[in-house]
Amino acid sequence: xxxxxxKNKLKNYTIxxxxxxxxxxxxAVALARTGxxxxxxxxxxxxxxxNLNRQYYxxxxxGLKKVTALKENIQKINxxxxxxxxxxxxxxxxxxxxxKTCDIIVEAFDLAEMKKMxxxxxxxxxxxxxxxxxxxxxxFGNSNSIKTIKxxxxxxxxxxxxxxxxxxxxxxxxxGMVANMQANTVLEILLKH
Amino acid sequence: MNIILxxxxxxxxxxxxxxxxxxxxxxxxxxxxxIKVNGILVKKGQYDSHIVKDGDDVTxxxxxxxx
Numbered sequence: 507x508x509x510x511x512x513k514n515k516l517k518n519y520t521i522x523x524x525x526x527x528x529x530x531x532x533x534a535v536a537l538a539r540t541g542x543x544x545x546x547x548x549x550x551x552x553x554x555x556x557n558l559n560r561q562y563y564x565x566x567x568x569g570l571k572k573v574t575a576l577k578e579n580i581q582k583i584n585x586x587x588x589x590x591x592x593x594x595x596x597x598x599x600x601x602x603x604x605x606k607t608c609d610i611i612v613e614a615f616d617l618a619e620m621k622k623m624x625x626x627x628x629x630x631x632x633x634x635x636x637x638x639x640x641x642x643x644x645x646f647g648n649s650n651s652i653k654t655i656k657x658x659x660x661x662x663x664x665x666x667x668x669x670x671x672x673x674x675x676x677x678x679x680x681x682g683m684v685a686n687m688q689a690n691t692v693l694e695i696l697l698k699h
Numbered sequence: 700m701n702i703i704l705x706x707x708x709x710x711x712x713x714x715x716x717x718x719x720x721x722x723x724x725x726x727x728x729x730x731x732x733x734i735k736v737n738g739i740l741v742k743k744g745q746y747d748s749h750i751v752k753d754g755d756d757v758t759x760x761x762x763x764x765x766x
Contacts, residue, residue: 525766527766528765528766529766530766614766615766616765616766617764618731618762618763618764619731621731621762622731622732622733622762625733625760625762626733626740626742629735629740630740633738639760640765640766641760641762641763642763642765643765643766644763644765655705656706657705657735657758657760658735658738658758660758660760662760664763666761666763667763668765669763669765670763670764670765676765676766681765681766
């Protein structure tokens with residue numbers, strides 16, 4: 507498929523990005539570069555110095571709302587994309603109304619209990635929605651352990667094992683690999699339609 | 700019983716198992732799980748009561764922090 511054709515298809519789709527940290531910021535940028543039509547991005551956090559080891563932000567954006575900073579960065583790359591942002595903490599009560607118009611939801615939280623909350627809320631309320639989850643990417647090395655597993659309309663990207671800890675921090679290479687794998691999975695789902 | 704577990708056929712000598720028994724049999728020790736049986740969500744409070752039977756399609760997703 508030629509890039510023109512890919513862009514023409516992708517512009518009709520809306521992707522939800524749940525969290526604008528390491529996974530969400532990098533995944534959103536990859537989708538924006540490829541020409542997705544519309545992004546709905548949610549995060550309640552601000553950019554801090556410690557985020558810069560993996561997240562798609564710049565030093566002069568420290569202190570800004572992540573959703574504001576990410577929108578700014580994406581618009582510098584591709585101003586044609588419609589970006590809707592929610593400066594909000596997602597929960598069981600608000601998630602469905604925020605993401606119901608999305609074709610696919612990318613789960614991009616850091617905490618496992620939030621990942622679980624999103625998946626369970628979607629299974630119960632929007633069972634047909636495709637979900638692309640990131641799970642297992644801490645540390646460095648072992649690139650080939652990172653994979654995508656499909657279970658119905660739920661896709662898990664990562665090694666499913668490497669949990670972040672003091673001694674195994676999330677770092678740009680592996681977090682970026684999973685974020686881009688999530689973006690690649692989104693393209694695969696949309697373009698195979 | 701024969702079930703599908705995470706897309707793969709599996710055979711157990713027991714004719715039925717609770718979710719917790721199934722997790723023990725498979726040595727699934729991760730603490731943050733999402734479980735679906737035949738497409739329906741089974742929540743943590745039901746792991747001792749929900750029975751997995753022959754022919755069931757079980758999905759166990761395990762989630763680890765990081766992102």
